[in-house]
Amino acid sequence: DTRGTAIIHTEFLKYDKFKGSIAKTSRGAIIAMTEGKATAYALAELERKGKLFIEPGNAVYPGTVIGEHNLEADVEVNPCKQKRVTNVRTHTHDEKILLAPAKKFSIDEALSYIREDEVVEVTPKSIRIRKKTLDSQLRRRMRKNDKYFESQAGESEKAGTHE
Secondary structure, eight states, X not given: OOTTSOOOOOOXXXXXXXXXXXXXXXXXXXXXXXXXXXXXXHXXXXXXXXXXXXXXXXXXXXXXXXXEESSSSOEEEOTTOOOOOOSOOOTTTTXXXXXXXXXXXXXXXXXXXXXXXXXXXXXXXXXEEEESSOOHHHHHHHHHHHHHHHHHHHHHHHHHXXX
16 A cells, blocks of 8 residues: 555456455554544544544544554544644644545445444445444443453363363
């Protein structure tokens, strides 16, 4: 992914035998936790956490996946945070915010990118990825229950092999 800084040229080489399914990403998602329009000020802070899928001015709501986290865990953020307005003006405070180009998905790319707990939302104006469960508290409870059931299944398998 060149993020708008290079030109890529490809050529078809040949058809080959099926080599298995394509591995999904092991990185977490950057998820919006508020509703509103994303601001450049907030997105500049979030760029350090990973690749962004939205630009300033894009409408977001709780549960919208706005980027790919550098780490494996999902993180919830506020992409609508406004810069505090003060009467003090300095050269360093009023710098122009430059953001890397956002990753734009086609429908096919979005469908191949999502994980089991995400869906692709297609509207006439945009293609978005969001969590199936929009409520963050409910998502945490479900994730906690999944881990509990996985550990119980692992323990029952161990108990069954010792007999």
